[in-house]
Amino acid sequence: MTDSYTRLVNAGLGKTLSKRLGLPRPAVLRRYRPGDPLTVGPVLVLSDAASKPEADAVAQALLRWEVDVRREPTDDARWGAVVLVLTEAARPTDVSDAVLAVGSVLRRVAPNGRVVTVSRALTDDDPPELAATRGGVEGFLRSLAKELRAGATGNGIVLTDGAAADSTSALATLRFFLSARSAFVDGQLLPVGPADAGADESGTATDRPLAGKVAVVTGAARGIGVDIAKTLARDGATVVCVDVPAAGEGLTRTANAVGGTALQLDVTADDAGTRILEHARSRHGGVDIVVHNAGILRDKLLANMKPQQWDAVIAVNLASQLRINAQLLEAGVEGLRIVSLASIAGIAGNRGQTNYGFSKAGVIGHTRATAPLVARLGGTANAVAPGFIETEMTRTIPTVTRELGRRASSLQQGGLPVDVAEAIVFLVSPAAAGVNGEVLRVCGQSWLGR
Amino acid sequence: MATRKTTNGAPRGASSGATGSARTTGVRDAVIVGGNRIPFSRAGKRYADASNSEMFTAALEGLVARFGLQGERLGEVVGGAVLKHSRDFNMIRESVLGSSLSPQTPAFDLQQACATGLEATINVANKIRLGQIDSGVAGGTDTISDAPIAVSDPLRRALLAAQHAKTLQGRLKALAQVRPGDLKPLTPATDEPRTGLSMGEHQAITTARWGISREAQDELALASHQNLTAAWDSGFFDDLVTPFRGLTRDDNVRADTSLEKLASLKPVFGKSLATSAEVPAVPTMTAGNSTPLTDGASTVLLASTDWAQAHDLPVLARFVDAETAAVDFVHGHEGLLMAPVHAVPRLLARNGLTLADFDFVEIHEAFASTVLTTLAAWEDADYCKNELGLPGPFGSVDRARINVNGSSLAAGHPFAATGGRIVATAAKLVAQRAAETGKPARALVSVCAAGGLGATAIIESV
Amino acid sequence: MTATRPATVAGGPLRIETLPSLPGLAGLYARGAAASGRIAAGRALPHLPVVGTALEPGDGPLALPDVAYRVSGVETDGLAPHLRDYQRLVHEPASDTMPAGYLHVLAFPLATAVMVRGDFPLPLLGMVHLSNAVEHRGPVRVGDLLEVRAWAENLRPHRRGVQIDLVAEVWPDGGGERALWRGVSTYLAKGFHLPDGSPSGVDGSPERAPSGTWAPPLPTGRWALGPGTGRAYGAVSGDRNPIHLSALSAKAFGYPRAIAHGMYTAARALADVGNARGDAYRWTVHFGRPVLLPGTVDVAVTPAEDGTGFRYVGWNAPRRLKHFEGGVVPLDA
Structure with a gap:
């Protein structure tokens, strides 16, 4: 689902015109x-x-x-x-x-x-x-x-x-x-870094590097979470799809599309980590991968920010990840591979997103701190920071803003959810064990941020 | 209390206590793995354009997702709809084909009015117990909003005759017999075919005979709404319900209802009974203490213990035994919805149990008074002696054990879907209780149905 | 009420007059003309004379004709479609065995023929069906060869006029020990008086309590009768009395709307009893206030208190008006 502008300038008259006019000519990405x-x-x-x-x-x-x-x-x-x-x-x-x-x-x-x-x-x-x-x-x-x-x-x-x-x-x-x-x-x-002795290269060159792994994806009912679940499953993982009970209809679709199980659970629940672990252990024998994808937006200028708008974003985007990670570590889950969804907003900041920016920068912060804790049990913790991604969410952004977001990068277009998913799947693959505590940007070299 | 007046003093029909052998032996256990339903919705609202099979497929898909059954060949999927379009002749099988289950999963439709869902569960459980299948789904679906509408019998016969006619002349002759009045469509009726009385009117008669008060009915309705609301708020249904068409909770439940509000409603059933010589009774049954017409679908996953273990699936409870009954209501000898009253004593006798042995009692709230007449009947010595063939009162049920997480008054009652809702709820209740106390827990399930039918079952923690 | 050969009217012997076939119905179904169903059935029935050439009230002494009609060799082979239409209409299960109400319909034209005779002293139109009593002695099936007899008897006073019994019997063709079916329809002719001026006697109809004071029992059923109920039964039974057909035609006779055939309501009640009635039964009905169409009738069809058979009663619940009541009691075959 390349955006319509990209399709236009890559074919026929649109291609000729855009060349003559010197308009950006984003490529159709392979x-x-x-x-x-x-x-x-x-x-x-x-x-x-x-x-x-x-x-x-x-x-x-x-x-x-x-x-x-x-x-x-x-x-x-x-x-x-x-x-x-x-x-x-x-x-x-x-x-x-x-x-x-x-x-x-x-x-x-x-x-x-x-x-x-x-x-x-x-x-x-x-x-x-x-x-x-x-x-x-x-x-x-x-x-x-x-x-x-x-x-x-x-x-x-x-x-x-x-x-x-x-x-x-x-x-x-x-x-x-x-x-x-x-x-x-x-x-x-x-x-x-050098991978631990346990990391093996054998899966690197195969199409199913995650075969036999059990992966948990939060926020799996819609948006990028769906693609993360599908990509994990494509690469061989058994996927536990988690989302709030109210999103169960989409969650069912995801779980059935990837042959996984649906767990209707609010990640902000006090015992969310424990319940995820219970489900994964009883139904699939354990958990190897956790993708903290669940996230919400409550955009408001700070001057107008209501407590519930601030608190909800922090609770879902940040606090839930901390709590779940803590419960999984406390349970002694070995070799756990964690990826958290950060955002370019957490790196560059964004007007009207002080709450979101705090939560996503917080994710980057806790990922660095979590990395050594997980590493003790042979795992990794990384973050992926998407740039402008074509999702249901970004489709609602006003046209001009959306176009700026798309074109303000070296690749001159928005990414697809699957691009984020591919980065995550790479980070949780066994051979990537030497990557720990890092933030991988998936942004087409956005002009924003460091 | 013996306020009931029987039309015919002498008991009729077989109603002796224990008829079968004690506890069926020589068969393996059938266990309830879990359930899934879609939120129930008042007719004509969220699911206004959803068909029976769409709703059942949605419930089934949620079940498949919850338990990771994609591509799985289950032993059988059994379910039905009370109001079913003739095009849905193989509805459950079609739903299976539209689901993520293996297309090699057999299926069939059955129907026993409001007991359809429970009867489907009994059927699947029995097949599992006999070793004919290792796993199966039982359920049901019903829509009032998308109910089939039929043509009148004269029009139908004329159309069929025209279709069968071999010549144009023959066809025209057949069609010429249609009269304008024949063109009026027939909407499905919930009236009892044999009496022409609606279920509500039947129950109003039973209610009057047993002298059930308006206040008692309203209190039960209030408790249903409060219990269901609390269950939703506590997350009880998080792993029993999957949203559908944007609806995330049962939309009939009224968290804010009160006895005052319920008391303000006008009676809708039994209004003509006030003048009766037999039981002069002010009408007591309102829209508040009767179930609304509802759309929805439910499913329950059952399996043998081995199958559940092999598939790393949880086991909530054991489906122990079941009993169905029917009553002679046509000439007023017994109330239309009183069949479970007869079934339960037989069921419990066969299993060596009494009412006191149950931690939970789930009585389908077709009407608040259905529950209350059921309880009253079991406490009535004369009735139990004359009608049930028992030596004395069957027993009392602690109100705190009845429909603890709400029932049909609050959730609504999509006829065939109610059994699955109750079975899954009861199974989870006993599993939770057993986990809390470390002791076995047991639930009694009772569903009354049109046609003087009733289905009942025992569910036990494992 | 043992079925006997028609013997006397007012003490004198009846003259038996044999007709070649049942009026109207004769042979029609047997010829299969009505194989295509209800509508054709209705059309096929002849328009019976609806206005009798009766004497005006007070025009001399009243006397019933001393004749009994008899039709032998009545074939029923072709009646299956008609019987099916009747059974559907009154909610009887489909069967080739004729319910008692169907035999009433079968004999009705012959009984009517008696009432439209020139020497019949009362007007057919305007007569009120007070009650009906049927003894159904055993199964009569499609294909049986029958003999039908009909006569009028028992002219007697009523507090509002005079009443008579129209008796019809169905016998095995060629006779037998007793009638298979015997029906006595009691009619009231208002405004007539017997010459001896005898006082109004017991009329056998249910007591007519003032509107709103009668207390009905609990219903066991409810009939929703559509506006076409009278036309539908008229078509099947051949009883096309205008009071049943439409509001307009009923108004001409003083009814606000069309009224249901009494025998239709009684037949519904009989059907409601179901299999419990057995093959042989006595079926009675007394008619009260007419059922206006369209209308809702609450009914109670319940086992009799004494344990033999069923009682039934039908009423208008809001107005507390009794429409009919009667019984169905099994007979020793």
Whole structure:
């Protein structure tokens, strides 16, 4: 369900006109379908001189995934992706050849192509030159992403804690960024650490990485929650669909569409976590994944905000997540993978959304704090921050505002609910265990925020 | 109290106490896994354009979602509708085909007036107990809003004759017999076919015979509304009801009703009885202490213990036993809705139980006075002796155990859907009680029906 | 009331006059002309003379004709559709066995023929059906060959005029030990007096309490009778007395609206008793206030207090008016 403007400028007269007039021409984004090739063309793996062994290791992994891998920029290819490995670059000047080599092939990056940098995170012990180099990669990637056209995206893997470029989680992240699953993720740098020994790569390259997992999705009756449930189920998870009793009709549809179970439950209930756990354990033998998707809006300028408007948003969007997480942790659920829905409003702020902004920024805050608590039991806690997503909710936004929201990003369009779902499914996949405490934006590189 | 005057002093028909053997043996348990219904709605409101099969499918889909039965081949789905269009000849099967269940799930329609839902439950439970099936859904659906409308018999016969005629001339001849008056459509009537009296008028006679007061009826109605409201507020129905067409709660329930409001309503039934020589009685039955016409659907999931375990499904209760009865109401010997009064003593005798053995008593509130005449009859020594063949009064029921979470007066009564509502409610009640106390809990279910029918059942915690 | 051969009227022997066929009905159904149902059935019935050539009141002494009509060899093979129409109308279950009320309908034309004779002293129109008593001695089925007899007897005073009994009998064709069915319809002719000036006698009709004082029992049923009830029964029974057909025609005879046939209401009550009546029964009815159409009649059809058979009564509840009452008592076959 690409928006009508995007459809217009991508075909026939609309295409010609919009080109002549210099109007934004958002691309029709390629989205994941099981069985499709990972990329739209061969993958060029480049690196600075010092990072060549790491680049080789990455290339080997790509070959294992049966991808057409090249190590030299040539003129005869329409590149599906360019992977730039800069993990061992120590001085700013080390990267020059490699980044310029990327530049030499940019015009031949295919529509919906990918550029992925692999670098290392800054640490407190970094000498200035190293820190400058590592920091520079981030600015380079964000800027490069804005130069890409026709649905191509640029994202970066930032290795932490000495993780190897071909470690399980790094490869899982690479695969996510290369694939159509990350269609609306653009200009993002995701820190990836070494996965625990328990994480396995085996599921990374399969279509059903979540087989055997039990996932709970709150707010599953409508909107993005439906797509999250469907995507989790598509990738093999058994889904417990949770929503308030009043939303049971939609919840039934979701549960029956994904072959899961419906649990009519208000997440703000004192014992919501316990009841979710009871349901998951008695009906499905346990719980592996929790997606805190339930959220409400009560937009009002702060000067006009009524207590119930503030309180309801905080209760549903934030407090419920804290309570449920606490109850699940207290119950000692092992290997729990939590993803919370944050929002770009929680990062950039939004007029009329002080309550919502508080709740979503609060989500980002508690995700960082929850991460180490969950990690002790072998789990992770991350957040996904959607930008402008085409949903029933955003359809009600006034036209001009809605158009601004859509076009004010590198991809010049709103994302789809499934884009958010794909990011979540990636974060809860076993191989992504090295990603913890992070906020992944799904915003088409929105101009808003950091 | 012996205010009842029988038309014929002598008891007629079989009404001896224990007739069957004590407790059926040699069969396995049938357990109630859970239930699902859609909120009940007053006729002509939210479900005005919803058909019987749409409502039943919605209830069934909610059940499938609650218990993750997508693609599951169940043993059987059994249900029905009291007011059913002829095009719905295979309604339940069609609902199954329109649901997320496996299309290999068999189904059939049955109908026993207001006892349809409970009779369907009895049927599924018996099949499970006999080992013929391992799982099944019982339920029912009814719409007043979308009730079938028939053509008059003369028009119908003429149309059929025309259809069967072999020549144009024959067809015209058949159609020529239609008279203008024949074109008037027939709406379904709730009158008893054999007496022409509506159910309300029948019950008004029974009410007058037993001398049930207006105040007692209004008090019972108030309790029903209060109990149902409290049950909704406490979340009791969160896992028993799935919203439909935007309706999230039963829309007949009046949280704000009061005895004063109920007392202000004008009687609607039994108005002509005031002059009776037999029982001069002021009319007492109002729209407030009678059930409204309602649309809705309900389902109950039953299974063998093994099947439930194998599917990691919860077990609320055991469906222990059931008894149906019918009374001779046509010539006034017994009240139309008194059949459960006869069924329960037989049911309890067979199971070695008394009224005191029940933690919950669910008596379908066709009218407030139905519940009250039932209770009065069981307490009446002469009646129990003459009509039920018992040595003395059958017994009393503690009012605090009756319809504790409300019943049809508040929820409404979509005929065939009421049984499923009550069974699921009773099953959850006994499960909760047993969990609280650590002791077994037991519920008695009683549903009266048109035609002098009644169905009753025992439900026990596991 | 044992069925006997018509013997005497006012002490004298009856002359038996054999007609070739039942008037009107004769052979019609047997020929299958009415196979297509009710409407045709109504049309097929002849328009019986509705105005008798009776003597005016006070025009000399009253005497009943000393004749009994007899029709033998009445075939019933073709009556099935007519019987079905009748059964539907009065809520009898479909069967090839004729209810007592149907035999009344069958014999009605012959009884009417007696009343429209030139020497019949009372006017057919305007006579009031006071009561009816039927002994139904055993099953009569479609296909049975029958003999039907009818005569008038028992002219006697009534407080508002004179009353007579129209007696009809249905026998097995060729006779037998006794009639299968015998019906006595008692009519009142207002304004006539017997020559001997005898005082008003017991008229056998239910006591007419003033409106609103009679206290009915609890009903066991309620009939909603539509405006076409009289026309429908008229079509099936052949009794097309204008007082039953429409408000307009009824007004001509002093009724505010059309009134239901008394025998229709009695037949409904008989049907209500159901199987409990058995194959042989005595069925009686006394008519009270007429049932105005359309109208609602509350009825109580209840086992008799003495345990034998059923009593029934029908009334208008709001106005506390009794329309009819009677009984159905099983007979030893």
